[in-house]
Amino acid sequence: MNMKTTIAGVQFKNPIITASGTFGFGREYNNFYDVGLLGGICSKGLTLEPRQGNQPVRIAETPSGMLNSVGLQNPGVEYFIQNELPFMKSTGAVVIANAAGSCEADYVRIVQMLSDTDVDMIELNISCPNVKKGGMAFGVDPEGVEHIVKAVRHVCKKPLIVKLTPNVADISKNALAAQNAGADAISLINTVAAMAVDYKTRRPVLNAVTGGLSGPAVKPVALRMVYQCYKAVNIPIIGMGGIVSGTDAAEFMLCGAAAVQVGTANIFEPLAAINILNELTNLCEHDNITNVQSLVGGLRVD
Amino acid sequence: MKPVVAQLTISKIECFDGSVYRVEASSDTALPNIAAGQFAHIKVPGKSLRRPICVYKSDEHTITFIVADVGEGTHAFVTQKAGYKFDAILPLGNGFPILQDKKNIVLLGGGTGCAPLIKIAGQNPSLHVTALLGFRNAAAMGTYKNDFDRVCKRVLYCTDDGSYGHHGFPTDLLAEVSPDVLYVCGAYGMMKTAQDYCKKHGVTGYASMEQRMGCGVGACLVCSVNIMVDGEQKLLRACADGPVFPLEDIVL
Ligand SMILES: Cc1cc2nc3c(=O)[nH]c(=O)nc-3n(C[C@H](O)[C@H](O)[C@H](O)COP(=O)(O)OP(=O)(O)OC[C@H]3O[C@@H](n4cnc5c(N)ncnc54)[C@H](O)[C@@H]3O)c2cc1C
Ligand SMILES: Cc1cc2nc3c(=O)[nH]c(=O)nc-3n(C[C@H](O)[C@H](O)[C@H](O)COP(=O)(O)O)c2cc1C
Ligand code: FES
Numbered sequence: 001m002n003m004k005t006t007i008a009g010v011q012f013k014n015p016i017i018t019a020s021g022t023f024g025f026g027r028e029y030n031n032f033y034d035v036g037l038l039g040g041i042c043s044k045g046l047t048l049e050p051r052q053g054n055q056p057v058r059i060a061e062t063p064s065g066m067l068n069s070v071g072l073q074n075p076g077v078e079y080f081i082q083n084e085l086p087f088m089k090s091t092g093a094v095v096i097a098n099a100a101g102s103c104e105a106d107y108v109r110i111v112q113m114l115s116d117t118d119v120d121m122i123e124l125n126i127s128c129p130n131v132k133k134g135g136m137a138f139g140v141d142p143e144g145v146e147h148i149v150k151a152v153r154h155v156c157k158k159p160l161i162v163k164l165t166p167n168v169a170d171i172s173k174n175a176l177a178a179q180n181a182g183a184d185a186i187s188l189i190n191t192v193a194a195m196a197v198d199y200k201t202r203r204p205v206l207n208a209v210t211g212g213l214s215g216p217a218v219k220p221v222a223l224r225m226v227y228q229c230y231k232a233v234n235i236p237i238i239g240m241g242g243i244v245s246g247t248d249a250a251e252f253m254l255c256g257a258a259a260v261q262v263g264t265a266n267i268f269e270p271l272a273a274i275n276i277l278n279e280l281t282n283l284c285e286h287d288n289i290t291n292v293q294s295l296v297g298g299l300r301v302d
Numbered sequence: 303m304k305p306v307v308a309q310l311t312i313s314k315i316e317c318f319d320g321s322v323y324r325v326e327a328s329s330d331t332a333l334p335n336i337a338a339g340q341f342a343h344i345k346v347p348g349k350s351l352r353r354p355i356c357v358y359k360s361d362e363h364t365i366t367f368i369v370a371d372v373g374e375g376t377h378a379f380v381t382q383k384a385g386y387k388f389d390a391i392l393p394l395g396n397g398f399p400i401l402q403d404k405k406n407i408v409l410l411g412g413g414t415g416c417a418p419l420i421k422i423a424g425q426n427p428s429l430h431v432t433a434l435l436g437f438r439n440a441a442a443m444g445t446y447k448n449d450f451d452r453v454c455k456r457v458l459y460c461t462d463d464g465s466y467g468h469h470g471f472p473t474d475l476l477a478e479v480s481p482d483v484l485y486v487c488g489a490y491g492m493m494k495t496a497q498d499y500c501k502k503h504g505v506t507g508y509a510s511m512e513q514r515m516g517c518g519v520g521a522c523l524v525c526s527v528n529i530m531v532d533g534e535q536k537l538l539r540a541c542a543d544g545p546v547f548p549l550e551d552i553v554l
Contacts, residue, residue: 056537267351
């Protein structure tokens with residue numbers, strides 16, 4: 001059976017990738033299984049300078065999901081290149097660096113720096129809801145998307161994935177804007193802006209008041225958005241949002257995702273990503289699907 | 303020690319005061335060594351996020367947790383019966399550093415906060431350990447049976463209502479036992495008093511911190527606590543950089 005996937009010329013062993021911010025730099029989960037078995041691993045969102053992130057509390061459980069308000073805590077791109085990238089590369093999985101910024105110059109600089117390393121792909125995070133200027137300003141309207149992607153494209157020597165936010169009026173317009181500006185692929189969805197309230201204390205649960213919703217609760221929204229973007233663009237789509245099983249992954253592929261990312265599931269269950277890969281493989285075997293890519297866009301809509 | 307996902311079965315569950323449970327579980331496969339202060343990230347019924355609970359006692363095939371019923375997740379867990387199967391990631395976090403050269407070791411615990419401390423004495427029989435333990439009332443003390451008396455040189459019990467031992471807080475007795483090193487786990491007030499005491503008397507202290515967690519293994523960065531590092535306030539991960547930190551570095 002063929003589980004291989006190619007996105008923007010980069011070959012993945014299989015279509016399972018871990019999602020930014022839920023998998024550190026891969027070290028922790030490598031204690032539980034060989035993360036090199038996965039198709040790809042994606043770094044935490046990286047910024048030019050180290051960031052401490054938001055004050056706690058940063059997490060809240062919600063029905064079938066969770067909120068986070070980490071606020072892009074990361075050691076900075078230079079530290080990443082020196083100390084984390086070599087490990088990520090050594091796993092053998094495709095390495096994606098997730099880049100975030102607060103202004104155009106930051107985005108350009110960080111992409112320049114990552115372009116001179118051996119990361120396999122860059123995922124442009126223009127969609128973080130947890131930082132005041134977490135790139136969301138660029139990610140909300142198609143003009144903003146086009147502007148920032150163009151600026152970055154100019155200096156980007158790696159295949160460029162643009163990660164889209166669901167907190168917009170029409171995500172397919174943003175997908176198209178990313179494509180027009182030269183993105184090699186798009187990934188979606190980032191977390192859904194949301195909040196949790198503690199009635200007893202009459203306070204928000206998160207110190208930052210609002211945060212990002214992820215996990216199975218967002219899956220139906222994410223599927224709809226992947227489906228809409230698939231109809232709008234012809235560059236590959238990496239789908240995510242609430243995937244916890246091989247069947248979930250297959251559903252995203254039917255809606256048009258060439259590969260998927262697994263995020264919150266890792267937080268619930270350390271073996272999630274490898275289990276999902278095994279389930280997807282078994283599902284294909286069981287259903288006589290000889291090439292997993294035949295699922296992509298296979299949704300029957302009459 | 304690398305963490306594993308352990309498959310556990312509740313063998314016995316007891317409650318002495320109506321809200322704190324002593325949960326004994328067994329594992330068919332051998333459990334790893336678990337240091338004092340390390341925790342397990344437990345899957346509880348009906349919840350997606352795991353619940354961090356420190357390991358009270360453990361050997362190759364059995365493990366004991368002391369669990370307070372404080373919310374939906376812990377309630378769903380403690381209302382299970384013997385035979386209930388669940389999984390837990392363990393051991394997680396950095397435990398209490400053991401300083402073999404110190405003479406007078408003092409454990410300072412309140413309520414469920416007593417749980418992570420017992421292994422300090424249990425695993426180091428050569429140490430001279432005194433325990434100052436605080437509870438709401440005598441019934442709450444029962445959760446720990448006479449476990450502390452068996453492994454510590456001296457145990458001073460305190461109750462909020464005076465129903466047993468010293469009527470008041472265990473921190474009231476710090477001066478009396480004058481520790482060389484202090485291990486703390488308890489409510490904010492206890493930590494604060496202990497921190498002030500250690501600063502004033504130049505005593506080495508360690509405390510276990512609590513924070514809401516996601517992955518529990520160090521990957522998601524949601525569990526931050528404020529800790530002083532080289533004179534600068536930093537947000538460190540309670541799960542992987544802690545949960546035990548030098549008492550003087552904790553920003554309270
Ligand atoms: C390292 C560590 C060790 C712990 N050891 C013990 C122990 O041995 N015995 C014991 O009874 N309790 C212990 N706790 C606290 C225990 O984790 C919480 O009481 C429990 O998570 C509450 O879950 P709930 O669903 O019942 O409560 P809810 O309030 O409904 O929980 C809502 C969310 O907040 C989290 N949360 C709530 N209170 C706490 C807290 N104090 N610390 C961390 N997360 C919290 C929950 O995990 C959940 O994600 C420990 C906490 C940590 C961090
Ligand atoms: C704790 C946490 C941290 C995250 N950090 C980032 C980040 O740094 N950069 C980013 O692009 N997305 C980040 N995300 C979003 C995820 O990568 C993913 O887009 C989203 O959670 C939806 O997928 P899921 O439901 O499988 O988690 C984070 C999500 C979580 C839960
Ligand atoms: S709970 Fe995920 S890093 Fe601590």
